[in-house]
Amino acid sequence: MRRWKASRIGLYIAAIVTGTAVVFPLWIILILALAPPGKTILSPNFPLIPPVWTLSNFTSALNYPQFTQAFWFSLEIAFFVGGLALAIGIPTAYGLSRLGARTAYGITTVLFVVNMLPSLAIAIPLGAIFDTPGLYGSAFSIGIAQELLALPITVFLLLGAFQSLPRELEQQARVDGAGRFSAVFGVLVPLIVPAIVAAFLLSWMLSWDESTFALILTNFNPPTLPVLIFEAATGRGEANQAVAFSLIATIPVIILTVLLQKYLRGEDLVAGIRG
Amino acid sequence: MTAQLELDRVTKRYGDRLIADDVSLSVDAGEFFVILGPSGEGKSTFLRMIAGIETPDAGSIRIAGEDVTERPPNKRGVAMVFQNYALYPNMTVYKNIGFPLKMQFFSRDEIDTKVREVAKTLGISEILQSKPNRISGGQQQRVALARAIVRSPSIFLLDEPLSNLDARVRFSARAELKKIQRDLGQTFVFVTHDQKEAESLSDRTGVLHLGRFEQVGPFHEIYERPVSRWVGDFVGDFPMNFLPGSAPGTEIGFRTEWMSLGEGPYTATVEVAERQGDLMSLLCRSPEGRRIFAVSLQRHAHGDEVRYALREQRTYRADGSLV
Numbered sequence: 001m002r003r004w005k006a007s008r009i010g011l012y013i014a015a016i017v018t019g020t021a022v023v024f025p026l027w028i029i030l031i032l033a034l035a036p037p038g039k040t041i042l043s044p045n046f047p048l049i050p051p052v053w054t055l056s057n058f059t060s061a062l063n064y065p066q067f068t069q070a071f072w073f074s075l076e077i078a079f080f081v082g083g084l085a086l087a088i089g090i091p092t093a094y095g096l097s098r099l100g101a102r103t104a105y106g107i108t109t110v111l112f113v114v115n116m117l118p119s120l121a122i123a124i125p126l127g128a129i130f131d132t133p134g135l136y137g138s139a140f141s142i143g144i145a146q147e148l149l150a151l152p153i154t155v156f157l158l159l160g161a162f163q164s165l166p167r168e169l170e171q172q173a174r175v176d177g178a179g180r181f182s183a184v185f186g187v188l189v190p191l192i193v194p195a196i197v198a199a200f201l202l203s204w205m206l207s208w209d210e211s212t213f214a215l216i217l218t219n220f221n222p223p224t225l226p227v228l229i230f231e232a233a234t235g236r237g238e239a240n241q242a243v244a245f246s247l248i249a250t251i252p253v254i255i256l257t258v259l260l261q262k263y264l265r266g267e268d269l270v271a272g273i274r275g
Numbered sequence: 276m277t278a279q280l281e282l283d284r285v286t287k288r289y290g291d292r293l294i295a296d297d298v299s300l301s302v303d304a305g306e307f308f309v310i311l312g313p314s315g316e317g318k319s320t321f322l323r324m325i326a327g328i329e330t331p332d333a334g335s336i337r338i339a340g341e342d343v344t345e346r347p348p349n350k351r352g353v354a355m356v357f358q359n360y361a362l363y364p365n366m367t368v369y370k371n372i373g374f375p376l377k378m379q380f381f382s383r384d385e386i387d388t389k390v391r392e393v394a395k396t397l398g399i400s401e402i403l404q405s406k407p408n409r410i411s412g413g414q415q416q417r418v419a420l421a422r423a424i425v426r427s428p429s430i431f432l433l434d435e436p437l438s439n440l441d442a443r444v445r446f447s448a449r450a451e452l453k454k455i456q457r458d459l460g461q462t463f464v465f466v467t468h469d470q471k472e473a474e475s476l477s478d479r480t481g482v483l484h485l486g487r488f489e490q491v492g493p494f495h496e497i498y499e500r501p502v503s504r505w506v507g508d509f510v511g512d513f514p515m516n517f518l519p520g521s522a523p524g525t526e527i528g529f530r531t532e533w534m535s536l537g538e539g540p541y542t543a544t545v546e547v548a549e550r551q552g553d554l555m556s557l558l559c560r561s562p563e564g565r566r567i568f569a570v571s572l573q574r575h576a577h578g579d580e581v582r583y584a585l586r587e588q589r590t591y592r593a594d595g596s597l598v
Contacts, residue, residue: 166359166361168357168359168361169361169363171323171326171328171348171355171357171361172355172357172361172363173363173374174327174328174347174348174349175326175327175328175348175349175351175353175354175355176349176354176374176375176378176422176426177349177375177378177379177426178349178374178378179347179349180347182378187363190365191364191365
């Protein structure tokens with residue numbers, strides 16, 4: 001009885017500590033976003049419960065000169081990065097999965113080298129490469145740079161998914177009359193939809209969040225949303241507005257995740273394969 | 276009879292393992308051919324080479340007289356049932372069976388007719404809308420078979436399709452398979468390590484050992500006259516019994532059925548006696564210390580001495596070949 005009580009208390013403490021660690025920063029963000037700047041960031045003592053609530057941060061954020069352009073621009077890049085990651089990642093991962101596991105993971109590790117380097121070390125030379133009119137600051141050039149980070153993760157995820165499928169499925173499809181293309185895209189790909197959706201979401205969010213490449217490669221015409229937030233928070237010190245931007249920026253992520261969530265579940269992945 | 280399938284001096288290695296060692300084989304149209312061998316002998320590799328999933332290192336494969344050695348699997352017109360059935364898990368049974376037809380661009384109506392027809396033949400009409408993970412192992416096996424039959428292939432390749440079924444279903448599935456093959460009149464190549472299956476299904480059996488067909492022929496012939504000591508030992512519910520022969524190095528081999536227990540020049544001591552219905556299976560030891568299997572109608576117990584005579588026997592040379 002005593003032990004049960006002790007473990008109960010421990011559980012409550014753990015829950016409170018974890019809950020606070022997660023909820024407290026969110027609460028600060030909410031205060032910053034929903035209270036006037038004079039009462040929070042510009043006031044000498046930061047209130048835990050603000051005296052006045054307001055939506056003015058949001059209205060001024062939405063009316064901010066480049067906000068709408070930056071929002072659509074970021075959205076465009078994110079879908080470009082996510083789509084390209086799949087367009088290159090699916091064939092790559094399939095090809096790698098047909099090599100031995102050692103070779104495949106060796107090559108995948110090499111892909112990750114770019115991720116190991118500091119982003120700045122890559123962004124600056126890339127900036128030099130993209131330094132032509134029409135390319136500099138374009139969605140394409142920023143997207144391509146971000147793809148360097150998104151692609152290795154995509155390939156890694158999809159490689160694991162392809163490898164988890166029994167080889168017999170593809171072979172069966174081939175014997176059943178499918179060419180290589182329809183065996184891969186008609187039989188294997190539908191089976192790894194959860195991994196594909198996860199890879200797309202990760203690439204998409206990686207791009208949506210990414211600021212180093214975007215900052216180096218942008219010509220501010222328009223900037224991406226993270227760059228705009230960065231500029232608002234540091235360049236002009238308008239933290240409340242930056243927080244409002246950030247909150248708005250989470251909305252597409254939530255919408256996308258909710259929309260794609262049902263595809264993240266793989267129900268019958270290995271059914272019908274005995275052995 | 277025309278040869279439907281010919282392997283011509285086929286060699287295949289995996290690393291330093293020799294799976295097929297200069298193998299030639301001819302299977303007639305309409306024949307039920309069983310490749311029998313112990314697990315791990317690479318039996319499936321033969322099917323995979325015939326299907327086109329693997330390519331031989333040397334030699335050629337002909338189907339209906341045409342060289343298909345370099346042809347991809349989808350251009351060979353053979354059907355294959357894998358050991359794990361490899362049903363497409365995300366498709367319904369209906370879609371699984373219809374898949375090969377879809378790949379051949381049959382119209383929806385034709386697919387529908389054919390799928391329903393074959394499903395009726397195999398008694399799986401009730402489960403056409405189920406996913407493979409919702410049906411029993413026996414049903415999965417039928418679905419895999421239906422998917423093979425539906426496209427009327429020239430050759431059926433079956434890789435231990437009965438081994439995942441439990442013992443009770445296996446017998447009826449075996450009988451049913453034989454009936455299907457007879458009705459279709461098509462060529463079947465069937466891989467198994469289970470000699471019961473070879474015995475009851477095959478027109479001819481090929482016993483595979485170390486990358487070669489050690490013996491090819493009707494099963495009863497292989498059973499009665501194993502061409503080597505190894506085949507005699509491998510084939511049969513009980514391995515062949517061996518005793519030293521009269522000439523140095525030779526051995527005589529005999530089946531349990533060739534022994535008359537009771538009287539005779541040979542003796543053995545019972546080590547294990549096991550009741551199997553009305554019969555007793557005996558594991559004995561000969562005076563030379565050889566292992567002797569026997570079947571008896573009488574009761575025996577551990578330690579009993581049995582005498583026996585031989586109605587028939589084979590003689591094997593020191594190198595294991597039949598005299």
